[in-house]
Amino acid sequence: xxxxxxxxxxxxxxxxxxxxxxxxxxxxxxxxxxxxxxxxxxxxxxxxxxxxxxxxxxxxxxxxxxxxxxxxxxxxxxxxxxxxxxxxxxxxxxxxxxxxxxxxxxxxxxxxxxxxxxxxxxxxxxxxxxxxxxxxxxxxxxxxxxxxxxxxxxxxxxxxxxxxxxxxxxxxxxxxxxxxxxxxxxxxxxxxxxxxxxxxxxxxxxxxxxxxxxxxxxxxxxxxxxxxxxxxxxxxxxxxxxxxxxxxxxxxxxxxxxxxxxxxxxxxxxxxxxxxxxxxxxxxxxxxxxxxxxxxxxxxxxxxxxxxxxx
Amino acid sequence: xxxxxxxxxxxxxxxxxxxxxxxxxxxxxxxxxxxxxxxxxxxxxxxxxxxxxxxxxxxxxxxxxxxxxxxxxxxxxxxxxxxxxxxxxxxxxxxxxxxxxxxxxxxxxxxxxxxxxxxxxxxxxxxxxxxxxxxxxxxxxxxxxxxxxxxxxxxxxxxxxxxxxxxxxxxxxxxxxxxxxxxxxxxxxxxxxxxxxxxxxxxxxxxxxxxxxxxxxxxxxxxxxxxxxxxxxxxxxxxxxxxxxxxxxxxxxxxxxxxxxxxxxxxxxxxxxxxx
Numbered sequence: 001x002x003x004x005x006x007x008x009x010x011x012x013x014x015x016x017x018x019x020x021x022x023x024x025x026x027x028x029x030x031x032x033x034x035x036x037x038x039x040x041x042x043x044x045x046x047x048x049x050x051x052x053x054x055x056x057x058x059x060x061x062x063x064x065x066x067x068x069x070x071x072x073x074x075x076x077x078x079x080x081x082x083x084x085x086x087x088x089x090x091x092x093x094x095x096x097x098x099x100x101x102x103x104x105x106x107x108x109x110x111x112x113x114x115x116x117x118x119x120x121x122x123x124x125x126x127x128x129x130x131x132x133x134x135x136x137x138x139x140x141x142x143x144x145x146x147x148x149x150x151x152x153x154x155x156x157x158x159x160x161x162x163x164x165x166x167x168x169x170x171x172x173x174x175x176x177x178x179x180x181x182x183x184x185x186x187x188x189x190x191x192x193x194x195x196x197x198x199x200x201x202x203x204x205x206x207x208x209x210x211x212x213x214x215x216x217x218x219x220x221x222x223x224x225x226x227x228x229x230x231x232x233x234x235x236x237x238x239x240x241x242x243x244x245x246x247x248x249x250x251x252x253x254x255x256x257x258x259x260x261x262x263x264x265x266x267x268x269x270x271x272x273x274x275x276x277x278x279x280x281x282x283x284x285x286x287x288x289x290x291x292x293x294x295x296x297x298x299x300x301x302x303x304x305x306x307x308x309x310x311x
Numbered sequence: 312x313x314x315x316x317x318x319x320x321x322x323x324x325x326x327x328x329x330x331x332x333x334x335x336x337x338x339x340x341x342x343x344x345x346x347x348x349x350x351x352x353x354x355x356x357x358x359x360x361x362x363x364x365x366x367x368x369x370x371x372x373x374x375x376x377x378x379x380x381x382x383x384x385x386x387x388x389x390x391x392x393x394x395x396x397x398x399x400x401x402x403x404x405x406x407x408x409x410x411x412x413x414x415x416x417x418x419x420x421x422x423x424x425x426x427x428x429x430x431x432x433x434x435x436x437x438x439x440x441x442x443x444x445x446x447x448x449x450x451x452x453x454x455x456x457x458x459x460x461x462x463x464x465x466x467x468x469x470x471x472x473x474x475x476x477x478x479x480x481x482x483x484x485x486x487x488x489x490x491x492x493x494x495x496x497x498x499x500x501x502x503x504x505x506x507x508x509x510x511x512x513x514x515x516x517x518x519x520x521x522x523x524x525x526x527x528x529x530x531x532x533x534x535x536x537x538x539x540x541x542x543x544x545x546x547x548x549x550x551x552x553x554x555x556x557x558x559x560x561x562x563x564x565x566x567x568x569x570x571x572x573x574x575x576x577x578x579x580x581x582x583x584x585x586x587x
Contacts, residue, residue, distance in 0.1 A: 025402065028459070101326075119570060122513070126547075208317070211318075268424055
């Protein structure tokens with residue numbers, strides 16, 4: 001008897017270990033499901049009361065208990081899209097410089113420095129954005145833009161308004177700084193997958209670096225660049241603390257990018273602890289549900305895009 | 312001629328982009344030093360956060376942050392390592408493993424404020440009050456996916472021959488994993504854990520409605536717990552000069568700690584490589 005149980009022990013250990021691993025891995029699916037479920041349950045009272053209108057109404061009034069997600073949704077989407085558009089050219093430039101132009105000994109320390117930008121906590125970007133960048137941006141750009149750009153047709157509207165420093169455009173710029181590292185490293189990674197022969201062949205027929213990069217390398221990694229952009233967009237959408245500092249926290253939709261606005265994450269961060277009444281809390285969780293859905297779709301798309309190209 | 316000029320212009324633009332990226336890092340660090348150094352003193356580490364306008368330090372916030380980060384990692388590390396092991400050793404390319412990998416990636420990119428909302432509903436509402444535990448759990452959920460994916464990546468690097476050598480001696484599979492594979496890539500796993508510590512120690516949003524904040528020194532995770540990020544947030548937004556100063560000093564402390572962890576986690580694997 002004892003002999004058998006002794007021999008069986010290691011295999012029991014094997015089984016136990018496998019089960020422990022499986023349980024831990026399964027916990028991830030449970031967690032994701034639980035997060036979605038808890039958001040749905042928490043948001044239910046608000047969704048039941050306001051119906052589909054919750055997503056389109058720009059009314060957000062804790063006093064009359066009327067809530068709609070439109071303002072926050074608008075701020076989230078616009079600031080993130082601005083961020084992606086601003087970060088793309090800079091990220092491309094850095095990635096090209098680091099992997100194609102600069103000497104090898106310089107490339108690694110510079111890459112690390114750029115990656116450290118991603119390690120700086122969100123709240124630090126927020127403080128810096130509000131106390132250092134916003135005043136500078138107000139005097140350096142917004143005043144000038146108010147004089148020169150606001151008269152222009154069509155885009156003039158975007159650049160008019162008081163030079164307050166905080167607002168949608170400032171949020172977009174700060175977000176652009178924050179997504180720069182991930183964008184750069186994904187583009188760099190994509191560049192490194194392009195075979196060396198392709199470069200050599202193009203240099204061989206007398207092309208300049210500019211021509212090699214613009215006409216051969218970039219077209220070759222169009223797909224991954226697009227994937228990287230979507231991924232960066234997903235990051236920007238959910239960013240909270242930095243935006244809470246610099247977006248201005250105004251529940252409104254304005255045509256000017258200089259005006260204060262709000263985002264889903266900033267609204268939740270600012271109001272959740274001071275929420276008045278259950279409907280307010282439920283509406284805030286409803287905002288969270290909207291954010292969850294958007295980031296899930298955007299990030300899912302990015303992962304599919306990046307994975308397909310990687311194979 | 313024009314081609315050469317275009318080329319030069321292009322190179323200059325790329326250099327400019329890199330300078331912008333580096334410039335942002337340098338300016339942020341410069342601001343932190345300039346505004347944070349003024350408040351650096353021993354009282355920062357020995358005194359608790361003051362009332363509005365008063366003088367004091369950040370001792371309770373630093374202690375609270377350390378406790379919650381530590382608890383968060385203690386919760387996340389074993390689960391993360393085991394889950395990563397399952398993906399690399401057992402699940403491999405099965406459908407289930409791919410699904411879990413996908414969900415893990417989604418969890419990694421889920422906005423941290425949503426993790427805060429989730430833990431609020433699950434833990435804070437259940438317990439009836441804000442607590443350090445709730446804060447630690449939200450930090451653990453944020454650290455978990457990072458640890459899982461680094462563990463998996465690392466275990467995939469273990470050569471199959473090493474496992475075969477172990478199995479050839481009649482060693483059960485779990486022992487091969489624990490005694491050979493884990494050891495072979497221990498530096499990598501530790502690096503992953505260090506990086507996740509760096510990631511969670513600056514997180515503010517998930518603590519807002521879980522640990523809340525506290526102006527008292529407490530080491531009991533059953534109570535609302537002071538922590539650096541939320542203190543920085545509240546003090547920076549306040550109209551009081553002394554609070555603003557503390558916020559900048561706290562910001563300097565936390566950023567330096569995080570950058571230090573990041574650099575360590577890059578240097579560690581190389582040191583190890585050189586020694587062996």
